[in-house]
Amino acid sequence: MRKVENTVKKEYRLENLSCANCAMKFENNIKSLPDVEDAIVNFGASKVAVIGNVTIDDIEKAGAFDGIKVAPAKQRKEEKVPFFKRKENVVTVISFVFLVIGIITSFVYEETHPAAIGLFVLSIAVGGYEMFKSGLMNLSRFYFDMKTLMTIAIIGAAIIGEWREGAVVVFLFAVSEALEAYSMNKARQSISQLMDIAPSTATIRRGDKLVEVDTEFIQINDLLIVKPGQKIAMDGIVLKGTSAVNQASITGESVPVIKTIGDEVFAGTLNEEGSLEIQVTKRVEDTTIAKIIHLVEEAQAEKAPSQKFVDKFAKYYTPVIIAIAFLVAIVPPLLGADWQTWIYQGLAVLVVGCPCALVVSTPVAIVTAIGNAAKQGVLIKGGIHLEEIGRIQAIAFDKTGTLTKGYPEVTAVDSESKKDLIQKVMSIETYSQHPLGQAVVKYGAKEHIHAVEVEEFQSITGKGAEGVIDGKKWSVGSVSWITSISTISTEVIERVEQLQTEGNTVMLAAEDGQYKGFIAVADPIRKTSTVVLQDLKKAGIKHTVMLTGDDARTANAIAAKLGMTDVEAGLMPEQKLNAIKVLKEKYGAVAMVGDGVNDAPALAASTVGIAMGGAGTDAALETADVALMADDLEKLPYTIRLSRKALHIIKENIMFALGLKIIALLLIIPGWLTLWIAIFADMGATLLVVLNSLRLLKINK
Incomplete structure (x- = not known):
């Protein structure tokens, strides 16, 4: 890889990135730019990180094949264009009008009438222009994605005189693309909502004056004035005033928390009652909400084991489908069958065989689940951890500050x-x-x-x-x-x-x-601990154990009240580590719940390390695989339910994606597979996996 001098890593937000294959192609296009050292496209978060000397125009040119728009990562999102006003959707409607008039004309006259053919050609040209442009370019480079396969299929349909079929397929493909883009935007909504939580400006006391400034210009130790009903713009410490602050956006807590002098407050939380004067403790890029957004986006970029499998499978799957399509088009005619019929069948196999639904089956579920968890105050730091949580059989808990309040x-x-x-x-x-x-x-x-x-x-x-x-x-x-x-x-x-x-x-x-x-x-037991442990048992957790450095008498008394399976007391940090290893040998997947600092060795050794109170400690955000932002266990059963549902949905998605295509391919045997059935199978599978994944948005506490 070439070395580019004097470069830094820059991040950009992307619009119109709706296809996982497109994301891979876009990444490769950026990497091929002369002054780029490396580039990573985060499909889930719709972002790209580039190391090199490039402009936004350069990056947009690399994504021109899919109309990708680029903006600096820190720039506030512009007003979104409504679904029905987007250029590609308007073009689809115009294409549909020509298609309908063409179908009516073909019924009045016949399908081969010049007027009908002309209308179908107009429908194909209007609705498929962008697709053909990308498809032909891809074909010249021997890059086979959905647009390449569709371009070959439409050109083939035109050659054998199937103009109406070609127009129907172009229209259905355009509809599929529009709906997929809409669904992916819906899946990413959790992140976009997080980004809008903190206000972009704040009122600062400068001497005797109150001035409104952009948050990026606010410095540490500035005095922030927050009136009742306003959102707190920066992390800080309360210097004056007492108020109830709604922290749901950060911790997922539904009940407002009373904040008074000396208490910590977070950017993006809502000041409900009194006026507060707050001393700023972090710059805007270091606030808790900024870290949450960054970590969630990083988590969405990290590929889960199931996604790695799907990507590897798709790599071999596409060439195999192209080979099958070629054989379907060539072999039967060589054995005496009709050329036109089997070339048409081969074109249909090309369309139905595109791996779009398969490639998107896993990332869309992971994006949705991680985004939903973040809204509920649970930070899951990667698809691999999301999957592992669902496989947990045993959970180990630290006592002080986890099952108990942590103070006498x-x-x-x-x-x-x-x-x-x-x-x-x-x-x-x-x-x-x-x-x-x-x-x-x-x-x-x-x-x-x-x-x-x-x-x-x-x-x-x-x-x-x-x-x-x-x-x-x-x-x-x-x-x-x-x-x-x-x-x-x-x-x-x-x-x-x-x-x-x-x-x-x-x-x-x-x-x-x-x-x-x-x-x-x-040190009193938390009110929620008993209920949480009962919920965990209902969720199928077989073994709950308390690992504590406290004396055995106290530990046994608390464990008995909570109904825990086991308790190990008087443990030093290295003994907690050994206890986790023993549990892993016995149960396989084991979670450790602690405060993210004292329990670091045990958290690291467990299958999934879960830290309490992530909103208050940077250490918890950094060290654990999962951070419960509120200092409470209530979200733990929800996290396990979400993970298990996500695992279930990922398996369903892979079955839907492959199953529909297998059924469609089997229609070749009686000769029933048509181009429009093929595009319906591909579009149906893609929409099915996306809509199925969106069910994860409905899972809450």
């Missing part, structure tokens, strides 16, 4: 005066940085209890903390420490042990050595 909360308080106990304990824990102590402080604030002054605060390593409140010494800490300095009843000890068995950490408190009560703290 107060679960039980026992005292003669609960409010007094909370006040005294939170007052002492205010001086401590221990997570369990901070859980009590947060609980007290939530209950509108205010801390009091503490004197002589002292943290005692491994035991707890103590301080003097109103002249009395309060001690707060572990069960063993408080029981050593005060007398506690057997009944209380039994209750504490029961809570510990259920996964709680219990803090006891004493005033001047006299026991005053206890507070139980735990």
Whole structure:
């Protein structure tokens, strides 16, 4: 491959790219340009990446055979031309008018009448001009695609006097192309909707003035002003204000989230109630929504195993069909049959044998499924992962932050005066940085209890903390420490042990050595975890296992509540990795669900690594095969259902694409195969696989 100096990779968006074969030809045409080092066409996302010194005009010339339009990747999409105003569709309608008048004329007179033939020729010329131009050019280069095969078939039909058949086939082919383009645009709609989520301009505070600027000119640390009802244009941190923000476009969450000072917000989310002042933390090309769009488009470009098989099959399939068509046209006449009849049959075989439906059968399903998942807040990073999810038999879960909330909360308080106990304990824990102590402080604030002054605060390593409140010494800490300095009843000890068995950490408190009560703290199970695990079992997941570094007592208590198949506790990261390997040996396809950072080795070793809370962490977006953008497992059963449906639809598509053609080819035996039946078989198969794939758009939570 030639080396082009001083070049960079540039990306462009494409219009009118509706055919998978056309995409391959377009890519080869760009690569053949003199100053191009490499080019990659992403059919699913309708984009091209070019390394070389080329202009948009150069690229459009490379795609002139299919009327491909090119625009810079960052350019906002222009207003789309309505379906019935597109040039190719208008031409199709005019061709149809000539065809209908020609058919009427042929019935009034006869099919060989000069007026009828003239009308059919006009219909063919108007409707097939672009096709013939491409077909003849392809033929001169011995490149065989649908347009090449159609051109040969129409010229052959004209030579043997089948003018009406030729006109009907041209019209049906034009209709097929228009409907395929419409269907592919529909399949790509998920991506185009994602691109339109974030506004292109925003209001920025510059000194004492508010100015509206394009998002591409907004810098990090700029102050963004967002009024109620407006979309947030950039990722950032809230500096002033409190509001409910609808994050459905990023995370798929249906319920708005309250955002206040210090909270992170994302570009493309909707500010519903209050006014917010936001400090911008990322440039427009680095925002979460920009990364999602980029990763989804990359995912659509990555070929799934089934697609690689189809592409390889199609490579050998087309020459075989051309050979069969040639034999059908030549062999029977050489054995004494009628030349005109069998040449016509051979032309029909050429048309019916085009692999369009087969080539598009897999990518259209993958494009649709990945796009739909992105709208629901699930980022699937490639067709291979989409397929693998559908084959999963076992799922391993990290505990902290995945099945549980990931931070401690107060679960039980026992005292003669609960409010007094909370006040005294939170007052002492205010001086401590221990997570369990901070859980009590947060609980007290939530209950509108205010801390009091503490004197002589002292943290005692491994035991707890103590301080003097109103002249009395309060001690707060572990069960063993408080029981050593005060007398506690057997009944209380039994209750504490029961809570510990259920996964709680219990803090006891004493005033001047006299026991005053206890507070139980735990990392609570997410409300949705139980339902999600039940849904996974219904979806056919055979084995669910918790892999955690936590102690066995806590892990077993949580696993029992959730109804998990198995639990492995006290694991170091490398032990989690080994556990995944064992599961893969036993079940084949295994998923690991974690936070994308601490569980990186296990995520990498699993068949599919699924990261939680992708919207908040770049690491989750980068390391996992699948990212659940909301910090919630609710979307996991949906993802498995979508994947299994996609696998099912891909298999159906391949069966439809090959089955219809086989049936049509079998019509050669009794001599029933006609050109219009052939084009119906090809058009029908193509439309069937596209429309069947669009069913994936209907799958939601």
